[in-house]
Amino acid sequence: MKKVNQDLLNERRKCTFDIGELTTLIDGGPEKTRDRKEKEEIMLSKTFDRVPEEYLSHKEKFENAIKQSVIIFSLVRRLQKEGKTTISNYRDVISNLLRSTTLRDGSPLGLHYIMFMPAIINQANDEQQAQWLERAWNCNIIGSYAQTELGHGTFIRGLETTATYDASTKEFVLHSPTLTSYKWWPGGLGQAANYCIVVAQLYTNGKCYGVHSFVVQVRDEETHEPLPGIKVGDIGVKFALNSVNNGFLGFDNFRIPRNQMLMKHAQVLEDGTYVKSRNSKLNYGAMVFVRVVIVFDMVNYLSKASIIAVRYSAVRRQSQRKSGEPESQILDYLTQQNKLFIAIAASHALRISANKLWDTFNTINTELLGGNLDRLPELHALACCLKAVSTSDTASFVERCRLACGGHGYMLSSNLPLTYGLVTAACTYEGENTVLLLQTARFLAKTWQQVASGESKLTPTVEYLKTASSKNIPEKWVNSVENIVNAFQIISVRKISSCMENMQRRVSSGSSFEDAWNMSSIQLTSSAEAHCRVIILMSFYEEMQTCAKNVSPELRIVLNQLMELYSVYWALEKLSDLMQYTLVTSEDVESLQAWYEDTLRKLRPNAVGLVDAFDIRDEVLQSTLGSYDGRVYERLMEEALKSPLNAETVNYTFHKYLKPFMQGKL
């Protein structure tokens, strides 16, 4: 191993807590840490000798991704065969295994695991599972998932692709009636997948029964040629995800057998009779599952970005603060701490919320399978707002980290631009954030009516809406996390109640409910966000009380500082809400600001230790600025020298174009 940068060595030396202890806490226990490391060892056992991906053309990126993916997914298959990963522990495959690979811009085979297999698991009946599941699990077929169309994303009811049952042949006829009905976005669909789940409007016996899912073969298994009646291809270049091979798909009266409609819930009988699902909400579980996975993804990306930016800021020296002194580590500037430390704290806050969401999902999903749908709306509302807030917070903090690295953060070799590209995508996919916040708002509006009508039993995550109004914020504000949590509860209560008053006023003065909703929608999204802030802050606060018993005193101090930083950061960000709805005064604002700055200073000595504890290996981090040894400048130059432009001293365009131009001949 090359020499480690001296500034990083110094930082690690002064760390006040046991970094390994924090890593274990993050993983969820020593066994999980061991298991993770063991799997990482396997997943990273193959190395790839190559020109860095970012120098390649779009087509070469795909080809490179396929080459690497088959090796990496062979390793996944090996883990499956050895029983180290099973179908019942599915999140492990898609969140953890895929995360610890070198495929930083995604894989064309990813959606096979993330969407195709779960759709079969959740929506196929027993016969269909027998037919498809093992082949899919073994990657004998590669699937994608096609729902979104060129003209329709959010509004699923508006999808245009049709699946019309033909009882005479016992087939469904899939058709794309318009350009806007072409499927658009499915990962791997362009050139990689040969199967696909297709969501289409089901017609049988002349009647439309809304959207249903179908297993559709799109390419020949032997030749990989698109089947007749199928138009499939690559959708082109995107902000990021360029090795994912997102595709388009159109049908020209393409026929599939009846038993390729996924029939665990609704069915079409041979004669075309439609048998509806016992409950149309049963598919919600899968949607929530994907959103849980997204929140965990955000935690991962945010950890990565904070590692890169904090290590770089310890190595980078710029400007003398006092003349005659050596240049300062930029991590010593308060403005830099202000940019970075919130990312570390938010990574912990979001991880805790993601764990909580995952537990809630498992509890409610079990109830669901037992036929109890009572808490489904709550789960849905919770997943919607956590997905929206976690993705938008992460995007903003990742970008803040990137900008904090100055020019070098703009180099792709830092891995920060790509990280931002991946994270910001999550603000849109699986439910556009504004739309999701409005879904949560709808649930809050209903809950508020229950509160207003004096209903005594509210579901757990919204119980505070009833109790918070009665809690008093002390007349004299005292800086404490508990007070901030209480204040946010009151803000949330006041926001939803103000929305409801405005709605009512608008309806009373003649607006339709829908128009009143639209007119109130800026406020409604703000109300949903406020609710989500309460959830995240409360979860952090509760988790820290549990932690207090289980962790060493040294670590407890630092974790408390992170919680304080997170809370006071958001109190300051939402200061106008605090001033509007609580008793916080102008003087209190100054003391909040002082508390915030003081917490930054306290965290400063442990900054590098805190990001080291995220324990993300250099091979996964893939950042010139963020590697463990801090050889920032050496790596920047090494990566630059790999540019194919540097392979020759003079590019051919000089002779052909530039020189004639300079000589005035052009």
Add this chain to the structure above:
Amino acid sequence: MKKVNQDLLNERRKCTFDIGELTTLIDGGPEKTRDRKEKEEIMLSKTFDRVPEEYLSHKEKFENAIKQSVIIFSLVRRLQKEGKTTISNYRDVISNLLRSTTLRDGSPLGLHYIMFMPAIINQANDEQQAQWLERAWNCNIIGSYAQTELGHGTFIRGLETTATYDASTKEFVLHSPTLTSYKWWPGGLGQAANYCIVVAQLYTNGKCYGVHSFVVQVRDEETHEPLPGIKVGDIGVKFALNSVNNGFLGFDNFRIPRNQMLMKHAQVLEDGTYVKSRNSKLNYGAMVFVRVVIVFDMVNYLSKASIIAVRYSAVRRQSQRKSGEPESQILDYLTQQNKLFIAIAASHALRISANKLWDTFNTINTELLGGNLDRLPELHALACCLKAVSTSDTASFVERCRLACGGHGYMLSSNLPLTYGLVTAACTYEGENTVLLLQTARFLAKTWQQVASGESKLTPTVEYLKTASSKNIPEKWVNSVENIVNAFQIISVRKISSCMENMQRRVSSGSSFEDAWNMSSIQLTSSAEAHCRVIILMSFYEEMQTCAKNVSPELRIVLNQLMELYSVYWALEKLSDLMQYTLVTSEDVESLQAWYEDTLRKLRPNAVGLVDAFDIRDEVLQSTLGSYDGRVYERLMEEALKSPLNAETVNYTFHKYLKPFMQGKL
């Protein structure tokens, strides 16, 4: 011309003002509009038949950029020869001509115009100008500008490259003593330029005289081979600007003649005697000039993003607001208006401020050349904060526009991701934003001392610091732009005074000035931003009062709505400041919010007309989502079909990798 989308036709039909009148106002008069259109016609007369740039590899992008650049810059040279563009109207070349080209990701020859030529104009003495200027103006040589190093950006005094005078040969010896001293970032330097301005620490007679500029030939004019002693190459892939060919440059005791130090100001005589500049601040003018250009660039990018997002939002239909109705144009959702209209308003606000900055620059620069340096600090402070605020606002609004276009905004063919990549770069280059805000804060701190010491004469842009305290915000808040401007003045006053109090308290309790400054730096940046908001709001307000006399009543109404929107948007964004420092109450907040929402609704019918008025041609806009005819889905598919991946039905990797993997043979 293909059929125009019906929704866009309807939007244009209901526009209440004369779009052409607004275009003329934006351009600055009918003659300017004519001149602009005429030049656009010439600049866009060549078309390029090609695979879209984004499908190319890094190396191919460079080659493509050279091919196109020589054609485009031949056109610029033609305009020069015809006298349509002269060296005295320099901003016209770099802001306007280069803007209206198809080179959307920048040109390897751009820095030649933006930095190399201005450096020669401003820093070379008469003999040197005779030697270099004409060759540069005619592009017989192509130059770059090398200041930033791998290890140093912001802190110019820390640059490590040395230029040591050797009196025995009358040469300077340029040397890169460390890896971190390598020049890094100069546009065009990688493979395109053969000359370069190099900023290095000057040593003569054994003494260091700080950084000075040198003209350095880096490549042979005939062969283009790097000269012996020069290490030069491409720095690799970036977030954007990938056709700019940013390079690195290192020297191994490389010698240049004495007269290649730029000697208009300081000089080194033949015997090595150093003659210092009459005034070391004379170079500030050039730095300010570049920042003016950046603010105008931001206006341009923001206009582009708003055109794309607004036209798309008029064409895109999603969800039924009431069942049975057709799906709504997404532009009808209040949340969408909230995302987009501020971008239109901000484009006007920033253009007005940029014009004002440009006028101030010209006034003060004339004084400067006449030896009067009094207003230089003010100009510097003004340019610093306007550059910082305009780039960061633009980045955030562009990204807001992009996200508002959902998944399709993530496609590179929308041109929104690239626009963001270009704009966010400006937050870092030519002075990192936080550093610039602290420069402005330093000026404000000095000004505040003048105010405190009762000095009567303040320079114009900070005069309000003295007068604002005495102005009263009415006890009862009334919604008006004037009140908002006044409130922002008071906020700015209070912020800087609070910073100064905190600084003093810290110094009194034993901190050094430097430590107190660092501890106050979060507040100081916030204070500088507040000052800048005052400047922008005041400029908008004053400009509208002038406009009131010169524009038609129909247009005046709309421009007033834009000013109101801009003002109330920022009042709500900075609500906690308003509540902390003025008499705004919780009830007033509700009325501000209502005013904001009401203004969105008023602007809605004119949204498309307003972006049409920016009058940016499709060839320059290069967006599938934003073209004038609104053929969004057709263009998305057309661009996708150009993907080289779609040229063959089956990619070779299927047979070589994917199939063996699927069959379990890998």
